[in-house]
Amino acid sequence: MNKKYHKIEKVAFKEEKMILWVDGREYIFLLADISKRLALASQNEREKYQISPSGYGIHWPLIDEDLSIDSMIGIEHKPNKLEQATALQTER
Secondary structure: EEEHHHOOEEEEEOOOEEEEOOOOOEEEHHHHHHHHHHHOHHHHHHHOOEEEEOOOEEEEEEOEEEHHHHHHHHHOOOOOOHHHHHHHHHOO
């Protein structure tokens, strides 16, 4: 089962800020607060990104940077009880 964590609608950069549209909401981050690599990257390096198919995060291959959406917007996804039980059975 492919669970989609987030719907990442758009990623944009303006000056030293990253603007994300995630799950219908806009978030604005200072690059220096979320990633030293992104803060130091060129505009071209910032604009070459890949959104994970699950919507979990964003990868910038030219600067080898990965950021999770959960950590940026301050939430945590926890597995539901069925997923936890399945994981426990698999470990045995």
